[in-house]
Amino acid sequence: MVDINLIRDLTNAFGPSGFEDDVVKVIKEYGSEFDIESDSMNNVFAKLRNNTGKKPIVMLDAHSDEVGFIVQHITSKGLLSILNVGGWINSNIPAHTVKIKNTKGEIITGVITSKPPHFMTDAERASDKLDLESIYIDVGATSRNEVVEDFGIQVGDPVMPDVTLQYNDKNGTLLGKAFDNRLGCVCIIETMKALLDNNSLAVDVVGGFASQEEVGMRGAQITSQVVAPDLAIVFEGSPADDLYYDEFQAQCALKKGVQIRHMDQSYISNTEYISYAKDLADKNGIKYQSAVRRRGSTNAGKIHLAHKAVPVLVLGIPSRYVHTHYNFCALEDINSTVDLAVEVIKNLNDNSLNKIFKR
Missing domain, CATH: 3.40.630.10 (Zn peptidases)
Known part of the structure; x- marks a missing residue:
């Protein structure tokens, strides 16, 4: 086996x-x-x-x-703008945790942003379109300086989904x-x-x-x-x-x-x-x-x-x-x-x- x-x-x-x-x-x-x-x-x-x-x-x-992502730029509020690396459907991307690897090899956990319904306009609620340019990664920072200085994240750093393998011996399936x-x-x-x-x-x-x-x-x-x-x-x-x-x-x-x-x-x-x-x-x-x-x-x-x-x-x-x-x-x-x-x-x-x- x-x-x-x-x-x-x-x-x-x-x-x-x-x-x-x-x-x-x-x-x-x-x-x-x-x-x-x-x-x-x-x-x-x-x-x-x-x-x-x-x-x-x-x-x-x-x-x-x-498939993953790469940091394109860092906003003044400390959000990471990303480009996809490989084929993604944009609607599958938000509201998941990811891992960013900085140039020192350190792994930082982030959350892919998703706007809560409380802040959506009626047009946004009705739309099924989502542009990658409106999706960011939040690492819990409040400024660009914090991202760069405290987390060591730079433009060009790679990103992967934050998922750990699980094996279910009851039915022989794996999740990862x-x-x-x-x-x-x-x-x-x-x-x-x-x-x-x-x-x-x-x-x-x-x-x-x-x-x-x-x-x-x-x-x-x-x-x-x-x-x-x-x-x-x-x-x-x-x-x-x-x-x-x-x-x-x-x-x-x-x-x-x-x-x-x-x-x-x-x-x-x-x-x-x-x-x-x-x-x-x-x-x-x-x-x-x-x-x-x-x-x-x-x-x-x-x-x-x-x-x-x-x-x-x-x-x-x-x-x-x-x-x-x-x-x-x-x-x-x-x-x-x-x-x-x-x-x-x-x-x-x-x-x-x-x-x-x-x-």
Whole structure:
């Protein structure tokens, strides 16, 4: 079973896009059994120590960043004006606590402002529009000087949601933040650990923890160039849709297994790779659900076009309310995702590779 402590430490870690340093530290701590290094952009590369350098390379991808904010300016009253880092819906932002990391590395708690109804005009009450320019963070200060001098907060400081992981052992669900996509990072580590002592693999395995996905899949552009994979598995915390559609329309439901994504706005999957993965899931009793997405994208969009045509398998962990402060997922779905990835890699051979590469 996947390590709850790993999930806790990765999801709790501070890491909006471009500020993934703490996440890198956790990855290196739990990935000490691998050959592991990072670059100046906070991308992390992990290799199995039994890699030969002479076999086709499978890259395991997940992005390490989370949606957050950045301080744009500080008002005379001591409020922090913010810009979003990654995709937010403005109506989901107010009235939550957040953590600001100042340049000294200190964490300051703030509250995202929301105007009480007592002070709203009739027009404001009736309107469902909310501009980010009217949303601020309040750290309990009364002046700009107090924010700068006492709290050490400056323009450019990053902000993340203030949420701590909770595991409910009654029904096997987790509540936390950044499931998009720290759960993917969990899956890379757990998959590679399951393969540590396997010396009969037909492929070399490299984990690529990519930074800055939420602002344009920037890290994956680098990791795919550095690793130069022959094929890849992309792990993603995928938006759960089971609350919005019936059982036949939903394609990312909690406790129905790993999501195998056939298509989204960024890529169309390799049909042979999909068939290979589904056959293994059926053979091994691994629950899965197929998905064709009208919207959304993953690092597969960058990876499958990197240096040559790279077959990519996207495996999603259903996660409710992604790109908000709070997420739910089911532990069993994480386990299904890791189980399928391990089987996919263990069973690769000349025959299956030739089919996937359409040779």
